[in-house]
Amino acid sequence: MSTLANSFQQQSSSPAVIVPGAHSLTVSYSGLCREIHSFQEKLAALGISAGSAVSIAIPNTYEFIVAFLAASWQRAIAAPLNPAYKQSEFEFYIDDLSSALALVPKGAFQQDAPAVRAARKYNAAIAECYWDGVEVVLDVKDPGKLGGVACGTVQMALPDDVALVLHTSGTTGRPKAVPLTHRNLTRTMKNIQATYELTPHDRTMLVMPLFHVHGLLAGFLAPLASGGSVIVPTRFSASEFWNDFITYKANWYTAVPTIHQILLKNPIPNPKPEIRFIRSCSSPLSPKIFDDLEATFGAPVLEAYAMTEAAHQMTSNPLPPGKRRPGFVGLGQGVEVKILDQNGDEVAQGAEGEICIRGENVTKGYLNNPTANASSFTKGGFFRTGDQGKKDAEGYVMITGRIKELINKGGEKISPIELDNVMAQHPAVSEAVSFAIEDEIYGQDVGVAIVLKDNQKLSGDELTKWMAERVAKFKVPKKVFFTEVMPKTATGKIQRRNVAEAMLKQEK
Ligand code: ATP
Ligand code: MG
Numbered sequence: 161m162s163t164l165a166n167s168f169q170q171q172s173s174s175p176a177v178i179v180p181g182a183h184s185l186t187v188s189y190s191g192l193c194r195e196i197h198s199f200q201e202k203l204a205a206l207g208i209s210a211g212s213a214v215s216i217a218i219p220n221t222y223e224f225i226v227a228f229l230a231a232s233w234q235r236a237i238a239a240p241l242n243p244a245y246k247q248s249e250f251e252f253y254i255d256d257l258s259s260a261l262a263l264v265p266k267g268a269f270q271q272d273a274p275a276v277r278a279a280r281k282y283n284a285a286i287a288e289c290y291w292d293g294v295e296v297v298l299d300v301k302d303p304g305k306l307g308g309v310a311c312g313t314v315q316m317a318l319p320d321d322v323a324l325v326l327h328t329s330g331t332t333g334r335p336k337a338v339p340l341t342h343r344n345l346t347r348t349m350k351n352i353q354a355t356y357e358l359t360p361h362d363r364t365m366l367v368m369p370l371f372h373v374h375g376l377l378a379g380f381l382a383p384l385a386s387g388g389s390v391i392v393p394t395r396f397s398a399s400e401f402w403n404d405f406i407t408y409k410a411n412w413y414t415a416v417p418t419i420h421q422i423l424l425k426n427p428i429p430n431p432k433p434e435i436r437f438i439r440s441c442s443s444p445l446s447p448k449i450f451d452d453l454e455a456t457f458g459a460p461v462l463e464a465y466a467m468t469e470a471a472h473q474m475t476s477n478p479l480p481p482g483k484r485r486p487g488f489v490g491l492g493q494g495v496e497v498k499i500l501d502q503n504g505d506e507v508a509q510g511a512e513g514e515i516c517i518r519g520e521n522v523t524k525g526y527l528n529n530p531t532a533n534a535s536s537f538t539k540g541g542f543f544r545t546g547d548q549g550k551k552d553a554e555g556y557v558m559i560t561g562r563i564k565e566l567i568n569k570g571g572e573k574i575s576p577i578e579l580d581n582v583m584a585q586h587p588a589v590s591e592a593v594s595f596a597i598e599d600e601i602y603g604q605d606v607g608v609a610i611v612l613k614d615n616q617k618l619s620g621d622e623l624t625k626w627m628a629e630r631v632a633k634f635k636v637p638k639k640v641f642f643t644e645v646m647p648k649t650a651t652g653k654i655q656r657r658n659v660a661e662a663m664l665k666q667e668k
Pocket of ligand 2: 328329467545546
């Protein structure tokens with residue numbers, strides 16, 4: 161059956177979860193399952209049942225893992241939230257789902273933390289959740305609308321129950337709530353397992369947060385479906401990454417390009433650990449970073465393409481001996497991928513259009529958003545990703561931009577990703593992000609924010625001259641902004657409109 165409870169290789173003799181650090185913890189598959197059952201009983205006793213929303217504002221920890229899995233096994237809807245949110249952000253998400261219960265870390269209630277204040281405003285029950293050395297404790301601090309007298313029974317989730325609601329990153333607009341069923345999640349888990357041939361011998365270092373699909377599905381659930389082990393530090397730390405990686409014998413990790421870049425800038429362990437592969441996803445990986453990663457770590461770098469609505473992965477470059485192609489996000493992995501025009505017809509091979517996908521992993525539609533739902537699916541049941549792209553003759557997908565972020569210079573569509581990749585090759589450039597700026601004549605023109613490498617000098621004129629030798633004249637940036645740091649979201653995503661705003665503000 162396609163449910164989270166049935167998807168783990170419960171008989172695996174590898175550890176399921178390893179928490180590094182001073183209070184290190186190694187949990188077997190059977191131990192994890194016992195813990196989840198016991199937490200499920202605690203949730204049931206509190207009155208959490210089918211369809212209850214449980215907001216989880218806890219960082220990457222063992223207690224997050226247990227709470228998340230127990231809620232979904234109990235037929236409730238788990239709603240992980242970034243613990244660093246401000247009160248107004250927590251309010252938005254808790255209200256959006258009418259959460260019955262908010263789980264927070266130990267001490268949060270006493271400190272009247274932002275998540276606690278937000279939960280109280282919407283009368284959700286509030287419970288602290290922590291590992292006391294023996295078990296994961298559920299310490300109810302405020303019974304809220306659950307009332308505190310309920311004593312429900314343990315339930316068994318069905319494949320079409322919503323297990324998880326996450327919001328999209330809000331890169332192109334307001335975040336949209338995406339319900340994902342057990343069937344959606346387990347399909348992605350199987351797809352990822354198959355793509356990377358994950359086995360019980362694999363060990364991954366979790367570096368991405370568990371409140372987005374990247375960390376939750378690729379960094380955590382797929383390895384568990386494979387019987388392998390997940391090493392779970394509370395947060396990504398460049399200085400501790402390799403130490404943990406080597407100590408706990410990890411052999412792969414998945415991350416956004418920002419994290420790969422940070423690792424490249426930090427000391428590389430000697431001797432180098434054996435890495436089976438490095439996965440990159442969620443933002444464009446420039447061919448330059450791809451090359452640097454492969455040369456530095458001697459491991460194949462596999463770029464994948466994912467989105468919340470697809471319960472994460474849609475395409476990926478294959479493991480060797482399959483061909484991996486820098487600048488491409490690879491082949492559909494258990495997911496049908498078509499490039500369609502505005503009418504929903506397939507474009508000619510090699511032509512650009514909207515990347516559209518179909519598969520058991522894809523959500524049936526956003527919560528409370530009929531407008532977005534009406535425009536997001538084609539007649540044939542394909543989901544419109546909002547990403548522009550094309551396929552080469554072998555079916556490898558290249559993303560050329562987000563439809564909403566393409567720079568429209570007098571009708572000429574310019575892909576910002578293409579320009580970023582060219583500029584990243586300039587020897588003085590560390591990061592380049594292009595975006596649309598207003599232009600009196602063309603409507604829009606190209607602006608670019610540049611972070612220089614340490615001790616490098618470059619003027620705007622030098623860069624545009626260099627670009628003019630490499631791209632068509634209409635694509636050469638009109639305005640170059642230099643900045644010390646590139647504005648990014650918590651998960652390392654570039655929001656081009658925010659970068660544009662920050663650069664224009666900086667200029668004033
Ligand atoms: P919103 O939908 O709210 O605007 P978002 O699309 O950023 O936000 P996510 O679901 O977190 O929210 O991200 C999915 C998007 O991330 C994809 O549609 C795509 O634009 C981008 N993306 C994912 N993987 C890659 C990749 N390998 N290369 C380039 N872009 C990628
Ligand atoms: Mg999106």
